[in-house]
Amino acid sequence: MSNKIKTFRPILTCIFALLLCLNSSFANDNNDGAVAEPTHEEKFKPTEVIFEHISDSHDWHFWGEHEHAVSLPLPVIIYSDKGFDIFLSSAFHHGTHPYHGKYTYILKNDHIKVVDETEVVDDAATSKIIDFSITKNVASMFISVAIILSLFLSMAGAYKKNGIAAPKGKQSFLEPLVMFVRDEIARPNIGAKADKFLPFLLTIFFFIWINNLLGLLPIGANLTGNIAVTLTLALITFIVVNVNGNASYWKHILMPPVPWWLYPIMIPVELIGIFSKPFALMVRLFANITAGHIVVISLVSLIFIFKSMAIAPVSVAFALFIDVLELLVAFLQAFIFTMLTALFIGSAIEEHHHDDAHAEGAHAKHH
Amino acid sequence: MELVTPGIGLVFWTSIVFAILFVLLAKFAWKPILGAIKEREQSIEDALASAEKAKEEMKTLLSNNERILTEARAERDELLKDARDIREKMIAEAKGLATKESERLLQAARENIQNEKMAAITELKNQVAVLSIEIAEKILKSELSSDEKQKSLVNNLLQDVNLN
Numbered sequence: 001m002s003n004k005i006k007t008f009r010p011i012l013t014c015i016f017a018l019l020l021c022l023n024s025s026f027a028n029d030n031n032d033g034a035v036a037e038p039t040h041e042e043k044f045k046p047t048e049v050i051f052e053h054i055s056d057s058h059d060w061h062f063w064g065e066h067e068h069a070v071s072l073p074l075p076v077i078i079y080s081d082k083g084f085d086i087f088l089s090s091a092f093h094h095g096t097h098p099y100h101g102k103y104t105y106i107l108k109n110d111h112i113k114v115v116d117e118t119e120v121v122d123d124a125a126t127s128k129i130i131d132f133s134i135t136k137n138v139a140s141m142f143i144s145v146a147i148i149l150s151l152f153l154s155m156a157g158a159y160k161k162n163g164i165a166a167p168k169g170k171q172s173f174l175e176p177l178v179m180f181v182r183d184e185i186a187r188p189n190i191g192a193k194a195d196k197f198l199p200f201l202l203t204i205f206f207f208i209w210i211n212n213l214l215g216l217l218p219i220g221a222n223l224t225g226n227i228a229v230t231l232t233l234a235l236i237t238f239i240v241v242n243v244n245g246n247a248s249y250w251k252h253i254l255m256p257p258v259p260w261w262l263y264p265i266m267i268p269v270e271l272i273g274i275f276s277k278p279f280a281l282m283v284r285l286f287a288n289i290t291a292g293h294i295v296v297i298s299l300v301s302l303i304f305i306f307k308s309m310a311i312a313p314v315s316v317a318f319a320l321f322i323d324v325l326e327l328l329v330a331f332l333q334a335f336i337f338t339m340l341t342a343l344f345i346g347s348a349i350e351e352h353h354h355d356d357a358h359a360e361g362a363h364a365k366h367h
Numbered sequence: 368m369e370l371v372t373p374g375i376g377l378v379f380w381t382s383i384v385f386a387i388l389f390v391l392l393a394k395f396a397w398k399p400i401l402g403a404i405k406e407r408e409q410s411i412e413d414a415l416a417s418a419e420k421a422k423e424e425m426k427t428l429l430s431n432n433e434r435i436l437t438e439a440r441a442e443r444d445e446l447l448k449d450a451r452d453i454r455e456k457m458i459a460e461a462k463g464l465a466t467k468e469s470e471r472l473l474q475a476a477r478e479n480i481q482n483e484k485m486a487a488i489t490e491l492k493n494q495v496a497v498l499s500i501e502i503a504e505k506i507l508k509s510e511l512s513s514d515e516k517q518k519s520l521v522n523n524l525l526q527d528v529n530l531n
């Protein structure tokens with residue numbers, strides 16, 4: 001497994017290095033600009049653009065800037081000690097106006113803040129509200145769910161209609177993927193009880209994959225590159241793995257097969273292992289998808305940074321290359337997430353003898 | 368830092384949406400799809416197994432045919448051999464019979480000839496005897512026609528007796 005992560009490490013390193021360069025260089029630029037041309041409004045700030053694209057938003061932004069922006073307003077749902085406030089994000093007029101509900105809210109950097117009468121942010125009150133808004137990511141998730149449901153419900157309908165006949169149309173495209181998850185992910189890693197976990201693995205695989213692909217669309221949301229989403233998915237895996245963990249799994253954690261005096265070290269290590277596995281899942285998906293988006297936007301931003309059309313062909317060529325790579329990554333990350341989930345489930349429900357398992361482990365390490 | 372701070376709203380919606388998606392898909396999509404795939408695999412497996420069985424049966428059938436054919440051929444050969452044997456036996460028998468018959472005929476002929484010969488010999492003997500008697504009669508008649516001759520005969524005979 002670590003081999004796969006290692007394969008992506010160079011790419012990730014490059015991406016973060018690039019990001020850091022951009023960050024620092026434009027931070028300098030901004031400072032210089034601020035000193036030299038304090039009134040210049042049109043200064044291009046790539047970090048802002050990048051972060052706007054990879055962050056969640058209360059508007060589904062299509063084009064245009066600030067007051068001239070064309071965007072789809074989304075519902076804002078805020079829960080506070082005074083109850084729910086539900087309104088459309090267009091009430092903020094792209095962050096220029098406050099909204100007077102049970103509190104007075106403003107939209108600042110796409111975050112909803114509570115302000116007092118003088119329009120000064122009230123941090124104490126802000127910390128008390130919970131934002132349950134249908135943000136761009138949530139809306140995108142609804143769309144993805146609609147797509148997934150329509151795909152698979154119609155596929156299921158085709159099976160009801162055609163019975164066990166050879167697959168046709170949509171079936172013949174989706175069936176190999178379903179079979180792939182079953183035969184290459186679930187069964188090799190889980191074994192005999194694989195079919196019990198198959199619905200979960202299939203759901204998680206297609207949810208991640210479809211959302212990865214939707215994120216690649218020009219106005220798509222960076223859903224699977226959002227830490228909250230990957231956190232939730234990793235949390236679900238964590239729950240599924242540990243709820244299904246059998247006696248030998250827990251015994252391995254609480255009574256590791258080492259001399260008793262090593263228990264003070266080993267038990268904490270094993271306990272950390274329970275959490276580090278889903279944590280790695282969370283970070284891997286988040287970092288891979290976000291990094292891809294950052295690279296594409298950075299490449300396009302080059303045109304505006306150099307303020308030259310001559311750079312456009314280079315940017316477009318590179319962006320196209322990265323986009324095609326991202327198509328692969330979209331599938332690969334869905335695969336890795338599902339595969340590791342299957343692996344964790346497999347190790348949690350496996351009935352094994354400790355001595356054998358460790359002998360094999362030690363053996364493998366020597367190679 | 369903002370990038371790695373999960374928003375509670377999104378966690379909430381993701382949980383809800385994923386749970387609903389899972390329930391719906393599990394009940395209305397994965398169950399029929401996986402069921403149909405399994406059923407199809409089972410039917411393919413069965414079809415393959417029955418094809419294998421049919422092949423096996425065909426093989427036994429073929430080998431049966433082969434066996435029957437071989438048997439038939441063997442039987443034919445046997446029949447032919449028998450026929451040949453019978454023919455040869457018949458010929459031999461016929462030959463034997465013919466030989467015997469001819470031998471018998473020859474024997475009969477030979478016997479016949481012998482009989483005829485014997486009869487002829489007997490006849491001849493009888494003729495000779497008759498002739499001899501007749502001759503003897505005539506000689507006796509002539510010998511005994513005169514007394515002298517009778518005397519000389521008696522003398523002759525007596526001489527012979529003395530010699531004995």
